[in-house]
Amino acid sequence: MEDRKNILILFFIVFMTICCNDTQSLQNEKKVFIKQLDFGYKEYFVCYDKDTSQCSCIFSPDRDYGLCVKLYRSPNEKYFFRYIDKDENDTTAFGGFKKPREKIFRSPTSAEMINEIKQCLSVASKKYNLNKLYHFSFRLSYWCDVAIQTSEILEKENKLNVIKHADIDKALEKTSLKDSLMNIFGCYGKTIKKIVCYELITLLRKEYLKNYSPLYKDSHCPNEIVDVEVFVYFDDTH
Template sequence: MEDRKNILILFFIVFMTICCNGTQSLQNEKKVFIKQLDFGHKEYFVCYDKDTSQCSCIFSPVYYYGLCVELYRSPNEKYFFRYMNKDENDTTAFGGFKKPREKIFRSPTSAEMIDEIKQCLSVASKNNNLNKLYHFSFRLSYWCDVAIQTSEILEKENKLNVIRHADIDKALEKTSLKDSLMNIFGCYGKTIKEIACCEIISLLRKENLQDYSPLYKDSNCPNEIVDVEVIVSFDDAH
């Protein structure tokens, strides 16, 4: 009788452990949030339980051409958030452009950022035809690993002092960017037509990347990191 009682107690302990672990995994599950913005724009971003990512994917309908996606990244700003009465440790409760945040959003690694973009696309694909994706854009500094790789190439070629857009384009071809993009968009049947930079070229001190990447501490990392708008054009939308 005693043995039977002990077996029942052991079974109960194991059962409760499984239930608790299952609940914990659900609580820590990554979730995609969506915010409807003005003029048909939508913001998608990932939240890790109560920890919100710095990255957002802004979907913009461009009539006559197709769908455009912009990667936006900020340590303390997000279109989605407005102040609400919640636990101050919950980053899903704070934000907005008008009031600076004391808390910063979660800084994903480049691998995590790629995974986040893929998750946002997966959710967006339920209401958008991603075959019509026309282009994808981002600031180079947002993609920290690629920004550092690009700067290293330009530094070796002695082109960091006087940088042309064409020099950055050629340097980007030697980075991991294209492979990463195909990893993200290839499953939607997209092929890359062109990767080109535009707008004003600026040089950031490597310390400016501290909210985006731990790689800025690398002693081999150039002291100045090139930053520019990058436009990725895909094959014709169909």
């Protein structure tokens, strides 16, 4: 009887181990979704099981310049779901712009975001020749740690009060951005020609970053975070 009891206990332990492993595997499963947008644009983004990432890569072939990729990030909006209205508990089927969101998308860390971009590029490379990539663009606030690093540099140089685009360009050179970009695009033979910012410069309260990163709670984080559109241009393919 005792032997039989021990066998049953052993069987239960093995069964639970298998179930837990399967569950963990399911939770860690990642998949890249693709959405055809208007005018030939395509949106690529990653889902962790049923949890959609905030980040999207928007691919737009340009007839004159080549392939352009834009990083889009939102805590509760995504082009992919604009016309879908399903279960709000599943962000992979969450209803677009139709109504206020009660459940926000998954906020990746900067390291996770880099890996997500790499995954999107890997899938997109089956459709696009990434060797023809012309530029990559994003709002600086989307790349939280770089936005914080840039703001810290400008604050130390007393340039947060009157900020020029050239000041941001120089500050970006001192951050981890270029190394991160080469980690993403280097495997496609791309080298960076220049990194520059354009458009309106704004200062965001650090609390704004709470939708994107826990880094805003850092006591060393400046109270104001610079935000601007950043363009990364790649050298021409030879």
